[in-house]
Amino acid sequence: MGLQHGEQARDKIQHNLNVYFRRFKNETLLSREQVLERAARYLEVIQKTSPRYAQSMKGVAEASKTTQLEITALNVRYELMYSQFSKIGLKPVTKTDGCTAFAALPTAAKNKHMIMGQNWDWIPEVKGLFLKMRNQQSPDVLCFTEAGVVGGKIGLNSEGLGLLINGIVSSKDDWSRLKKPFHVRCWEALSSRTLSRATGVITDGERSCSANFVLGQQRSEEKGKVLDIESAPGATCQLEPSGGAIAHTNHFSNPSLLGVDQVLDDERISTLHRYERIQRLLDKKVRGSQNLDTRLAQSMLRDHDGNPESICRHANPRFPEDERYETVVSVVMDLYTRTLWATMGHPCEQEYQALKL
Numbered sequence: 001m002g003l004q005h006g007e008q009a010r011d012k013i014q015h016n017l018n019v020y021f022r023r024f025k026n027e028t029l030l031s032r033e034q035v036l037e038r039a040a041r042y043l044e045v046i047q048k049t050s051p052r053y054a055q056s057m058k059g060v061a062e063a064s065k066t067t068q069l070e071i072t073a074l075n076v077r078y079e080l081m082y083s084q085f086s087k088i089g090l091k092p093v094t095k096t097d098g099c100t101a102f103a104a105l106p107t108a109a110k111n112k113h114m115i116m117g118q119n120w121d122w123i124p125e126v127k128g129l130f131l132k133m134r135n136q137q138s139p140d141v142l143c144f145t146e147a148g149v150v151g152g153k154i155g156l157n158s159e160g161l162g163l164l165i166n167g168i169v170s171s172k173d174d175w176s177r178l179k180k181p182f183h184v185r186c187w188e189a190l191s192s193r194t195l196s197r198a199t200g201v202i203t204d205g206e207r208s209c210s211a212n213f214v215l216g217q218q219r220s221e222e223k224g225k226v227l228d229i230e231s232a233p234g235a236t237c238q239l240e241p242s243g244g245a246i247a248h249t250n251h252f253s254n255p256s257l258l259g260v261d262q263v264l265d266d267e268r269i270s271t272l273h274r275y276e277r278i279q280r281l282l283d284k285k286v287r288g289s290q291n292l293d294t295r296l297a298q299s300m301l302r303d304h305d306g307n308p309e310s311i312c313r314h315a316n317p318r319f320p321e322d323e324r325y326e327t328v329v330s331v332v333m334d335l336y337t338r339t340l341w342a343t344m345g346h347p348c349e350q351e352y353q354a355l356k357l
C-alpha cells in the first residue's frame, strides 16, 4: 500500500514536503536538521508501537523517491507543529487544523442511516487525496489523507465505523513525550472492527499532543452509536450525543476536566462561532426531526453565517497570507452504505462527488 501511495502521489508528496518544511522553518522556527532529528526519534517510536505503519511509510518514501525521515516528518507534522505552537510563545499559538464536525444517530435520519460530516480547514496549498485500502487482516478503509501521510484522518471502514477529527491545542502539548503519534492513532482507529477497540486506540496510554475524535458505527439497520473523545496528553474525556446528534470544533468543552489550559487566541472567534452555529443548525434541522439526509448534511457544511470564519470557511484577509485557513476538504458519510461524498476545496463552489468503499 505504501508503494502504491508513493508512486501514484509522487508529485503531491514532493509538493507537501516543500510546503511543510517551509512552514516548519517560518512558523515553528525549526530548521530542516531539527525537523529530521525529531523525525528520527519518532520513527523509532512508530517502528516499536506500530510496525505496519512504519513499513507503509517506508514504501511511500521508496516509491516517491524521498527519504524515510522526510516522510516520517510529514506523518508527525501534527506533533512537531502543535507542540511548538504552544512553546515558542512569540507568535500566535493557535494554528490548529480548524474543523467543524458533526454526527447524528440513525434515529435522526430519513433512511435511518448514520450520517457524519466534516469540513477540514487548513492551509489551502496542502495536497490531499483519498485512499481506498483493502486489508487482509482488518476492515477495508476509505479515507481522506494528506499526500504522503499513511494514516487517513477522516473516513469509514467496511465494519460501518467512521472517524472525524478536530485539532485542539493545550498547554501540556509537547513533542518530546514521544508517544504514539496522532496520525498513527487515526490509522489504527480506522482499522478497528468495533467502536470500543477504536476508542481504546485513542484513550490507551499517553499522547504527545491534544486532539478531538468523533467516532461512530452502524452495522445493522436503525442501530448505531456515536461518541466524541477529547484527548489531552495525560487524560481523555468522552462526550455523548444530545438529542441524537453531536458536534465539535477546535476547543475543549471543559479543559479543567483534562488538567490542561485551553490555548486559544486568534482561533477563539472562529471556533466558538462555528460551534454555536453547527449546534443551532442541528437544533433547527436535525434534532427531533427525522429529516436528516446527505443533502441536508451537505447544505449545513455550505453554511456561511459569520463569513469568513464560517462553517464553510474562507480566507480571512485580516490575517497574514500564511495564516489564513480555509475549508480544504468537505466530507459527508453514510456509515450504513459505506458511502462518502466529498469536495476538494470549498463545498459552496462545487457538487459533492460520491466515493464508495
Ligand SMILES: [Zn+2]
Pocket: 302, 304, 312, 313, 314, 346, 347, 348, 349
Ligand atoms: Zn463557502
